[in-house]
Amino acid sequence: MSENLTPDEVDIEVFGQNSVFEGPEKLLEIWFEPSKDAIPNSLFQNDTEYSLKNGLRLVERVVWDKFLELVKCEVLNVINNDYMDAYLLSESSMFIYPHKLILKTCGTTTLLVALPRLLEIASEYCHLHKVWRVFYSRKTFMFPERQLHPHKNWNEEIKFLDQLFGKGAAYTVGKINGDHWFLWIASSPDGILKDPSHNDTCCPTFSCPLDEIDEKKPSILDLEDQTIEILMTELSSTTLSKFYHNPLEGESGTEGGLRIGQETGLCNLYPEARLDSYLFKPCGYSANGLLGDSYFNVHVTPEPICSYASFESNIPVNSGSFMDVIRQVIAIFEPGKFSVTVFKSQEGSFDKKLLVEFIDVIDGYSRKDRILYDLDGYDLIFGHFEKKK
Structure with missing residues (x-):
C-alpha cells in the first residue's frame, strides 16, 4: 500500500x-x-x-x-x-x-x-x-x-x-x-x-x-463458488483519519493493524475468523482473514485525493445475508460511491432473481446501476450506488 x-x-x-x-x-x-x-x-x-x-x-x-x-x-x-x-x-x-x-x-x-x-x-x-x-x-x-x-x-x-x-x-x-x-x-x-x-x-x-x-x-460441491466484492471511493474525512499512523497512538505494522481493526470494527465483520492486519506508514491498511476454507480481505488507501477501500470475501452466505455484509462494510467506511459485484456459480440451489432484488436499497444511498449477467456457468450481479445529497 x-x-x-x-x-x-x-x-x-x-x-x-x-x-x-x-x-x-x-x-x-x-x-x-x-x-x-x-x-x-x-x-x-x-x-x-x-x-x-x-x-x-x-x-x-x-x-x-x-x-x-x-x-x-x-x-x-x-x-x-x-x-x-x-x-x-x-x-x-x-x-x-x-x-x-x-x-x-x-x-x-x-x-x-x-x-x-x-x-x-x-x-x-x-x-x-x-x-x-x-x-x-x-x-x-x-x-x-x-x-x-x-x-x-x-x-x-x-x-x-x-x-x-x-x-x-x-x-x-x-x-x-x-x-x-x-x-x-x-x-x-x-x-x-x-x-x-x-x-x-x-x-x-x-x-x-x-x-x-x-x-x-x-x-x-467442488463446483460451488461465490465471491462478493465491495469497491468504495470518496471515503468520508472521518473514515480517512482512522487509517493514518500517529506515533502518539501506538505502533504501525501488525500492532497498528490490530489496533485499527478494533477501533474501526473491521475485526467484527467475521469475529470467528483469524485476522492478519497491517497499518502502513504514513497511511494505509491491509487485512487478511481466514475462516475455515474461506477468506476475506480489506484494503484501504486513505489519501484524500484518491481515497479507496475494498472488501472481498468468498465466505458462503445466502441471498439475504449479502445485504447484511454490504451494510456492515458501508457503515465502517461511509463512501461517497461504491460498487458491488456478486459472482456465483450456477451449481446448487440459489435464487438469483431474489439476490438481484436484494441489491437494491441501501439507507442513505441511491442505486445508479444494477446488472445481471448470465455467464458461462456463473451469475454475475453488479450494482453501483452513490450517497444521497
Missing part, C-alpha cells in the same frame, strides 16, 4: 504531503484442478512434514518471494490453516489453496507479467500441468497513465491473456461513462479449458498441455 510508493506515485503539489496512489486492485484467480482432492497423490505421499499440505501449498516461501518480485511487491506476513495459506503483501493479498491461487495487487504492480512464471511453478513443483479456470478482473483505474505494460489499458490486458490461455470472454460491466468493472474469464460448460493457444513469446519455457480433457469429474 502507501508505504511503498514509487517516485512517480507521489504528488507533493497536491494536499501538501499527501500522495497519489492507485488503490483499485488487479484480481487474478486461477484454478489448476476443480478441487484439492483432484491433485495427484504422489505429491504428498511419504511426506510427514507436509502431511496437511499438497499441491500449490508445497511450494517453498523463497519461490513465492521471487515470483512476487515480478509482480513488484513483497510479503509482509503469512498465516495459514488446514485449507490455505494467506499472504499479506506490500500491495494487497495472495491466497494459496492446494488447487488454486488468488492474487490481488494494487498500485502500479505488474500482476499479469508474472503469470507465465506461475504456470511454470505449478508445473515444475506441483505437477499441475492443466489450467481449469481463469478469472481476471479490476475496477477502472484512477490513474491509468501510471500503469505499466500490460496494464496500460483493458484491450492490452485482454490480448495478453488471450495469447497465454487461448481466447477467453472479456466483459465491461457497468456504465462506460461512469463507474464500471472489467472481467476476463476462461472456462467451458464442463469446467475444462480446451485447446487454448500457447504463445511462446509470453511464456518461453512453460509447456501448457491444456488440450487434453481431464477425466476427473468434479462433484457439485
